[in-house]
Amino acid sequence: MRNVRVGAAQLGPIQRAESRASVVKRMLALLEEAARRGCTLVVYPELALTTFFPRWHVEERAEFDVWFETAMPGPETAALFQRAAALGVAISFGYAEKTPAGEHFNTSILTDRKGAIIGKYRKIHLPGHVEFDPARTHQHLEKRYFLPGDLGFPVFHAQDGLIGMCICNDRRWPETYRVMGLQGVEMVILGFNTPSVNSQKAAEGLEERMFHHRLSLQAGAYQNATWVVAVAKAGVEDGHHLMGGTLICDPEGHIVAELPGEDDGLLVHDCDLDATRFGKETIFDFKRHRRIEHYGRITAQVGVETPPQSA
């Protein structure tokens, strides 16, 4: 048994006017609780330091560099790393990253239990669009504000196991889990900011949104025999509702813990990484069962190519 007691640290809404210092204080409160409850890893959501700003269309790029971090740890986040190190708790959270070269990414990091960053991931599946879209109920401009991640889906030795990261919309794509599964991932951690309204289908409804969220996580867990820890930023940010749904899936695909509500809150679960063994060694023993000679389209083509009519 290789147990990881993980704390899924949901954040309630972060208003546009809220300062980084205030957010970090909220994150510290959850960290303290997690330490008291024996967690060795705390996972916070995507864009944990700010409101979900891609909902706003801004003409001038520079106007929203205010949401981006140029250093990690930075002036406002250093306290979080220091306290995590003092408590011996590893942390993972998402933030908007601006590189020295001026590139913008939707990023997450993972530390060891001494507060050192041991892993970084940059969101690959950016949803939404680049230009203002009047047909939508609200804007979702991630393709405007971020570049697609350039680090692949790396898996890291951490917590005496193998941990990988993805972010929000990545969780809907089976490729995400499979690329990590092929590196032996035992726990996928991810944060999300998911509007409770589908901007292109307002009638869809929250229940349906939550169904797709759970379905994607559960299938990714089962089909790769991995734990999945998904952490929401939830609630109403400046009038825009983000859904909750912070939860943990076991390697058989079952939701074993779920946090109700849309406020700051901590979901704690003991995850035995050895529980991934059965699936990885039987039905999803990739080396015995996968047939890559028939998967070529997955990496050879981006979009759909329908068969010729004569086929």
Added chain:
Amino acid sequence: MRNVRVGAAQLGPIQRAESRASVVKRMLALLEEAARRGCTLVVYPELALTTFFPRWHVEERAEFDVWFETAMPGPETAALFQRAAALGVAISFGYAEKTPAGEHFNTSILTDRKGAIIGKYRKIHLPGHVEFDPARTHQHLEKRYFLPGDLGFPVFHAQDGLIGMCICNDRRWPETYRVMGLQGVEMVILGFNTPSVNSQKAAEGLEERMFHHRLSLQAGAYQNATWVVAVAKAGVEDGHHLMGGTLICDPEGHIVAELPGEDDGLLVHDCDLDATRFGKETIFDFKRHRRIEHYGRITAQVGVETPPQSA
């Protein structure tokens, strides 16, 4: 609206002693019912003509060529094709195929509404093992009795839409659906013979088996915005229990129809192929969102390659 009224024609158990003629008679009865109810397509299970023989270990290959078809249609199945053509109903079913070259495959075919075979698929993800395994509660020797399919996952123009096939264990693999999704598939049809007992985890139980079955189908449907029609051979064959679970998923991943029981039975549902458009044009618009430069492992490696310790 492009409606396909599909009939998912579940078969109850086929005992070892039951003749092909008897099985075809049962299939014909379901075909007549389907025609009466207005179906344009009837889908039967995997290995629809015989018992699920891979549960038996036989030393001599030749001994079980009795289960294999060397022609399709063949002497016993011709009546099925003829009646389907007369009724104007397309059919799809699975069978054990022996080629002129002596190769053995777990195969399914799809006809048009005139009884002509327009599509063939050979099962790619063969579960189980090659040699007798005393550690199992029962044998599952598909890897002994069949070669892995050599036709890929083709998608066919049929029923005014795009239809693909897979078989049984293929449904647990996201690659299966994705390769078809990349060809614009609008309906995936499949049959299965799934033991209700996991031969390597007897305590797993039927409920858990059914959960994994549904989860895999639902995720494949949602993540590729396609209908999925899954048809069981069910019930107790010579003392071995196969689970039911004949069902239809819509392109949002919901189970919209499910057949109770483990006997011969027909599940009829109207499937609007245009209901696949929303998913294919928004969240799963592959050409806008997929990032194949990060999927390389999926086709470059078969098994797991864990990261180096220094990573």
